Structures are given as C-alpha cells and as structure tokens.
Amino acid sequence: MKTKLTLVLLIAFSFLTNAQSNDKCAEDIQYLVQFSKSKDYNDAYPYLQNMRKTCPSYHKAIYIYGEFILKDKIDNAQIVADKEAFVKDLVVLYGEHDKYYPGNGAGNSVKKALLLLDHKMGTKDEVYGYLDTAFKTEPESFTSARALYTYFELFVDDYEAEKKGIELQQVFDKYDEITEKLELEEKGLSDELDVLLNKIEAQEELSDKETRLKERNEYNLEQFSTVKSSMDAKIVLLSTCEKLIPFYQKTFEEKKTDVLWLKRAAERLESKDCDSDPLFTKISEQLHKLNPTAESAYLLGVAAQRAKNTTKALEYFNQSAQLFTDATKKAKVYYKIATMYGTGNKTQARTYAKKALAAKPSFGQAYMLIAQLYASSANDCGKTPFEKRAVYWLCAQYANKAAAVDPALKATASRQAASYNASAPSKTDIFNEGKAGQTISFNCWIGESITVPNLGR
Template identity: 45%
Template structure:
C-alpha cells in the first residue's frame, strides 16, 4: 500500500514539473514573439525611409535599432552603409566613423553572411581615403584583409591602394625592395585571375551574340558589367606597373639580382621570380642565362623550359625553342602562364607564315586565359593578310575583313590593355570590307560566304 502511494506522489510531481515547464516555455515563446514584433516595427521605422533614400527621416531611428535589435537583420547595416555614404558624399565627414562601424557590426552580428575580404578591404579603403591612421597601419589593414580572405578581396581600387601603400613604405625606407616585388607578383596574379574569370563569362555572351542569338535583359546587363569591370582591372594593372616604376627597370634589377645571386642560387622560388622579372623587362644580361641554367639544373620545370625556349629564340634556334615551349606548356599548371607559353609558340608559327598552326595555339592560349585580347588581335591580323588568298571574287576577298573586324572587336571587349589598338584595327578592317553599295550591286545582302582557305568557316553578309 505504501509502495502504491509513493508511485502516485512521483507521478504527480512529474506532471507538476511538466506543467510548469510548458507554462515557462509558453511565456518564453510569447516574449520572443513580442520581441520579434517589436523589432519588426523598430526596423521598419529605419529601413522604410532608408529604402526611399529619405535619410534624414531614417537617421533618428538607426541608433534605436542598433541598441535594441542589433542582430535582427543584416539589412540594418546594409542600408546604414548607404545612408552614411550619402552623408559623407554631401560633405559630412563626421559620418566616416559611423560608416566603418556599420561594416564592423555586419562582421560582428552576421559573420556567416558577409565576405570578410570584401568587408575588411572596404574598411581599409575608408581609412586610407580619409587619412585615418599611419601609412603602415593602413597597409596592415589591407594586408590583413587580403591574407584573411583573398577570394573576396576583389576591388580594383583597393588592390591598387594595397600595392601603392607598399611602394610608398619602400620609398620612405620602411620596406625592403624584395617585399615590394613579392607583393607586385601577388597583386598582379590576383588581377589576372579576376580578368580571366570575367573574360570567360563575357566570351560566352559574346559567342552567343555572334551566333545570332538574342541576349536576355539580364544577360545584357551582365555583359555591360563584365566589360566595365574588365576596363577597371585593365586600368589598375597599368597603374600598378606604373607605380612599380623604375625600381623594376633593368638598370636596377641587374645589379640587385647580381648581388643576391650567390646567396639565392639554390632557391628555386627566387630563381623563378627573378628570371621572370628579367624576362618581362627584356633585360639583356648573362645573368639571365645563369639563372635559367641553374633553375633547369635544380628543378626542370615549366618555367625553366620556357626560359630556355626564349634563349633559343634569341639565338635563332627555332626548332629548339619550339621543343622547349611545348615541354613548358605540358608541365605548366597556372592557366595564365600556360597561355603565355602557347602565345610564344603561336608567335613562332605566325612569323614563319604557318597561320593555321598559329591560330590553333592562339586559341589554346585563349582557352587558358580568355582575357588575352592580343591573341584575338593577332588572329585578326592574319585574317586580313590572307584576304587575297581567301575567296574567288573581289567581294569574297574583301569580306574576309569582316572576320578580322570581329576578332579585333572581341579583343577590345575582353582586354582593356589592347582596347585602343584593337578598336583602331577594327575600324581599318571595316573600311576594307565591302561597302553598302558593294553589297547592293552584288546582290549579297543577308547571304553567307564560306571560305575554303586556311581560315575556313563563314561570314554572313550584313542586310541593307
């Protein structure tokens, strides 16, 4: 009997605990729901006018959101950034720190929704633009952002500022020249990586256009964005080269590397970079030969084979050069560097008049580096030079220039560094192509011309 009573008491206690727990949970859920409802109202008082760019109406509510609902929505800080940028643009420098804080809040409350490299580089750029901190502190901020998340550190402006600060520290005697060279290689490679990605996407859309398909509205916007960003990266690449300036010219490089050669002659990484820099500047020095031979002895690689190919070319040993370049292309894993090797091979074939082989290697270069506009331009030149041998009539021969024009136009669109020359070439080819009166008199409007020479393919005559 006692045993039964104890069992009943235990059951009653368990029911009581369960009831109290349910009541607590109910009150807790109501409290959370109430808090969320309050945050919806609090946030809307700030966000709604901010959406309409009525920042004077939005600003008084911003602090309330930050104090009471800081982690409710990332939209708080996204609109806050727009708001503070507006005030700064209007001349209110007191909002600079608020802008920085808005980005810091994003990282604090929404670490999984932001891109650290992009956000940190934005903060670093704001500090630089507003002269906050020393040059060393500014550089360290960019350096931290890049090393923490290189993938999303993509701003052309910030990449330039990052390198520019390093060069400035060198000029002030606070950074070693080799550190500047190393950062130059890193930044340049990053820019080329972004260019390749953008040009690859752009080329797909250009090919779609060329095939006669109409781009969707979204594709049209993306095409314009890709072209705009490629121009920005091309500009920055030129600016980075300019900023490096005379410290990377042959008169400075040769004594520097001559001094350091003995100490670094067994360092494969140093040899690759140093030989690469001497080669990029076309420095005529026996030191280059020494570096290349030493590099090939220590570690036969894509780079050493490539440099041996260059030396063979200079000695007019075209067959040896081709063998070395082919070895290099097979061993190379970096797409941009592989493209350079294929370009060298293509150039050798082009200069010997083997246009078909040259084009195949230019295309291999473009497969690896779609932003290599010079390859399109070289193909255009070969087309134009072959016009007399491609066609049975004067009209058909002149029509080859339309193909050359297409290649030159593509060069201008994927590569800002070749854009000026490419546009000039395109204009020249357009003038050589059949005119509207030619098309009318030959009754060729809308017809397709097929080429049976090495060029192959076809071109559609424009409609009048």
C-alpha cells in the first residue's frame, strides 16, 4: 500500500509540476513575442534564455524571434568578447532550431556559415562544413548567392593547397553542381519575372507587392550572374583546353557509358571553346547515342558548326530548341541560331531572336541582337539622311527593352541605347526638317516605324 501511495503521489506531483511548467512557458512565450514585436529586445532576452532551458520545444516562435533578439545583441555589443559570445550563442540557437523543429526550412546551416564569415569567426573548415551540410541536406534553402560562391571558393582553395585529397575531377564536379543550383535558382526567379514582364507588356499595372517582387528578382538575378562570373574566373586556370583535353582523353574509356560525365565533359569543352578538338565530337556523339536529348542534339549542333557544316548544325539546333521544355534553354538555342544567321540573313536572324523572346520575355540578349541588326541596316532603310539616321531611335528602343527586362545586361544595354540615341537626328535636325511628332516608316526588311520625338523631349 505504501508503494502504491508513493507512486500516486509522485504521479500527482509530476502532473502538477508539468502543468505549472506549461503555464510558465505559455506566459513566457507571450512576453517573448510581445517584446520582440515592439523591438524591445533587451526585455525579450531573459524570456528567450529561460524558454531555451526549460521548454525548448514549446513553440517555434522561440527560434524565429530568438534570431532577431540575438542579432540585436550582436549589433549593440560594445565589448568584443561580448559580441563574440552572442555570435556563438546564435550559432547554437540555429542548431537548437534544427534539433527541436527538424525540416523547418530556415536554412540554418547556411546562416551559421554566413554569420561566422560576417564576424570573421570560425575556421575555413568550420564554415565549409556548414555550407557542405546545407548543400547536401537542405538544398532548397541554400539560395544565397554569396554562400554558393563561398562554398565553391573554399573547395577550390583546398584543392590548390592539396588538402583533403581533392582531385581535379572533383573540382569540376563541384563547379557543375553549384552551377546547376545557380541555374535552378535563376530559372525560378526569371520565370516569375517573365510573368510580371508579360503584364507590363500588356499594359497592366503591377501591384505594390508585384513591383517589390520584380525589383527583388532583378537584384537577385544580378547577384547570381556575378557569382557565375566569379566562379568562372576562379576555375579558368584549371580548365584551359591544354589541361581539359588530355584530362578527358585519359578518362573517356572509363567513363564512356556514364551519361552525366559525358554531358558535363561536352558542356565544359564547349563553354571553354575547346569544341574544335575531335574529342568534343567523340564525346557528343557517344552522349547522343546513349541518351538522345535536347542537350545532346545541341552539342552535336556545336560539333557540326565547328566542322563548318552549317546546314547540319542548324538542323540539330532546331531539333534541340523544339525538344527543350525549359524556357531559358529553349531561348538560348534560338538565340544561337539567330546569331548564326546574323547580318547574312537579317530577316531570319530577327525571326529566331523573336522566337527566343517568345520562349523567354526576359532574354535581353535577343533585344540587343535585333537592335544591332537594325543599326547595320541604317544606310539601307529610309529615303533621306534624316530617315536613315532615324533608324537609330528604333535601335535605342530595343536596347532599352533589353535593359528593362534583363538585370545582367542593364548597364551594357543602357550604354548602347545612349550610343544609338547619339547617332540619331539631333533636336536641331528635327527642327530643320520639321519632323517633330511625325511617323517614319521603314519599308525595307525592318518593316517597322518610329515616331520622331517632340522638340521639348
């Protein structure tokens, strides 16, 4: 009886303690959220620390608001040791968030790495470890352009320092993996941007939320473009034709049934202008034999182009463009076809440039190409010197469209538009000709028209 009574008392005491603890947690979370929302982070801090100790799994708000609280502590710490202590504690908080709320999608491993980088704390191996974990286990939340570049940079640094037994093929694999991730993120951003650009083209007004989304996506696309350029600069000395060709020749027999290896090898040889070597054709043909796809058709097109078999190259490129379902890749192939026609067949070049834009409205390079084609026809379109120079206004319009839709081209396209406008008739010319506000039609192959600017503009 004594044993049973003791057990009942223990259960009752435990129940009462848990109830009191839950009441305290419920009270603490209210104060934590209330003080955090009003940005009274010093007042919120004790409640955060108490909940982390006594009921760390009570509510996810502990970690959502805890991040803001500790960041405020870091920003306002006056003593270096205090700042470092808060940085370390925030790293711990990120880990606790993942422990008690796994799969939260907050990207805490990336946050740990960037926090240590920002405050020049932790070793390179520690930072790389967090980034590597994030890339392999939570890639959907690894969206930081800076983190992606740092991840690649640290890996290449280890290779060059002959650390961790990293081989050249692993560097190429890491480059490909990160590039594929960058392209995936770019696709998501540019697809969203295309929807907004179509609304603008249809003269529909964007909401404030859509305007902010457009600006954010344009900024992020510019950042990803910078990262890709920086990665290329980092790897350029490791991937010259002199190094790539013997490297792939040595490995071909071993890897000739590995579709992913063949694809990446062919794409790297093509991107580094090593596609004139017979090895490129050999790899591309083997890839198309094993797995005929839009990508393999494109690579065979490149090989045919290098062999100066333009007809065959155009056949493969058209086949590739039709097979691609990805709008960006489809646009790139149509643009390549457009450049092949170039000034030799301006009508066809424009047709394929417009096909690229139909596939992807934010593909600014196609607008730039059309502007260049029109500029090369200035002397052939128009009856008078004034009309011939008026073509440049049309060129400027297309260059400005490129600047508007493609963040990566904005600076270049804007400069080009200014150059075209400088070649167009001046205000004095407009006044002397009496053409202000009139429409000039270009009845040559261009088949478009331009309205002469009014003198006040």
